[in-house]
Amino acid sequence: MWSILKGEWRKLRRCQILLVGVVALALCPVVQYGTQLIINPELRDQSFDFVRLFTNVIWGNTQIFLPISLTMIGGWLIDREFANDTMKNLMTVPVPYSKLLGGKLMVIVFLSLLFGAYSAAITVLTGAIAGLDGLSVSVLLQQSIRVVAAAFNTGLVCMPLVLIFGQIRGTYLGGSLLTFFLGYCILFFKGGFLLSAYPFSAALILAGFDMQAYNGAVQSSSILLALAGMAAVIALTMGILLISRPGSKAGERKKKVRKGRGQRRLA
Amino acid sequence: MSDPVIETCGLTKKYGNQNSVSNLSIHVKKGRIYGLLGRNGAGKTTTMRMLLGLTAPSSGDVKIFGKPLRGNEKTILSRIGSLIESPGFYPNLTGTENLQIFAGLRGLKDPKYIRNALEVVSLPYRDKKLFSQYSLGMKQRLAIALAVMHNPELLILDEPINGLDPIGIAEVRGFIRELCDNTGKTILISSHILSEISLLADDIGIIDHGVLLEEESLEELEAKNGKYFRFTVSNAALAATLLQSRLDIQEAEVTSANELTVRNLQLDIGAAVRLFVDAGLSVSDAHLYEDTLEDYFKKVTGGEGIA
Secondary structure: OHHHHHHHHHHOOOOOOHHHHHHHHHHHHHHHHHHHHHOOOOOOOOOOOHHHHHHHHHHHHHHHHHHHHHHHHHHHHHHHHHHOOOHHHHHOOOOOHHHHHHHHHHHHHHHHHHHHHHHHHHHHHHHHHHOOOOOOHHHHHHHHHHHHHHHHHHHHHHHHHHHHHHHOOOOHHHHHHHHHHHHHHHHHOOOOHHHHHOHHHHHHHOOOOOHHHHHOOOOOOOHHHHHHHHHHHHHHHHHHHHHOOOOOOOOOOOOOOOOOHHHHHHO | OOOOOEEEEEEEEEEOOEEEEEEEOOEEOOOOEEEEEOOOOOOHHHHHHHHOOOOOOOEEEEEEOOEEOOOOHHHHHOOEEEEOOOOOOOOOOEHHHHHHHHHHHOOOOOOHHHHHHHHHOOOOOOOOOEHHHOOHHHHHHHHHHHHHOOOOOEEEEEOOOOOOOHHHHHHHHHHHHHHHHHHOOEEEEEEOOHHHHHHHOOEEEEEEOOEEEEEEEHHHHHHHOOEEEEEEEOOHHHHHHHHHHHHOOOOEEEOOOOEEEEOOOOOOHHHHHHHHHHOOOOEEEEEEEEOOHHHHHHHHHOOOOOO
């Protein structure tokens, strides 16, 4: 498994798709702070400090930026093995398909940790440039850990979607949009079972996010239900891993019909 | 005789109602080069994919190294090097970086494996050029390097000279021959280029429309190839009559107004030419011909020739 992980990590060299995550997570604190600036001054949060900025970033990351980035990158990591026709090389090593996918998921979860740490750094930078109050060592540590934890949990939640859209050829972009929609839905679950068990909400709750204070939840969230939601995601991921097959035509490249200049003229 | 390294029995692959490979039984002997010869779409690649477990057969069995492939993939595939269809690598990585990934997966820790493999195909080690910037020939060389990197006992190479320039083709041909002669590797190679197979293979399997039509050694095939005399004369019909009546040669066949073929090697060609000249015929050519592998291919496939 270690060699698979090492290989997967090596494959990320010079991958421009990683910029999606880098740019998205740099945008999050800027957007969250910018929102404060553009709203009506009467509605503006007068006590908007570092803690508020971090809270907004954690919410924004889990609701929008991480689901899009992680599903797109993860889906692409799987899809590229078919698109680049490398699956046949892997299958004839032989590398077990489920282990290969498992390695890719681990890379995605590790990337979510890195993105979390990066997001915390950008948040501090944004807050410092904006001149926000309330930055201390304890705030920095506590909030950064929370950002990274929420990113890690979001990475776990994205796993089944990465597996599904990575294996349906050419759908990882659509899949990332669907994941964005699923992440965005946390806004609507302010009470009941789904407030805690809905996987994206669970990702926040397990990172110590206060849904009542931020989301206007009508009841307090349940750690147990959040754990159950996360366990369901992991069970679903395992299930998909177990039933996944490279297909009878593993490594057969999807043939694109390219039109040359001459053909275009004829058409 | 030792057991064949590859043995298939009734191997069949159906796509819908169409048979891509039908009841194929091939036998690849240890330490020999087996050339699988067929036109494009004859079923060569499908056969090779089934031998590597990349495509599941609809029916039939595959035995490699004396064991059924199914259930023994891990032990069998690790002893095989393969190149199937076009070279598949990561475009964002260099050739060396690409090989490092597969070397890691195969547990080859020493960089000498990668260096040697690249050296064999004349590609530079630790070059900065990305795979996406490689020419088709370089890509093909890298794919061959990947196939031989782990020093496998068996090589399965699907059209390995595709995209190579003439010098590259000669190099790869020499290298494949050397692998077999010097290191005793068994090699299964497919091609639609007849000359390549005839220059390289010890044994030949001819496949057409998914069916194996012939499986013989090159010597056996050459022995089967017909030899005949051909004359170009001013009047082929008269020449044929003269041969029959004066030299008792009954196997004379008029192929055109001026061409005559004689499938009887007992004929004294000098006597025949003298006979024609004495009868007032002009003789512009008299030759002993031998059927080429292409002629043989045409004969067994019952159709058009091959490249």
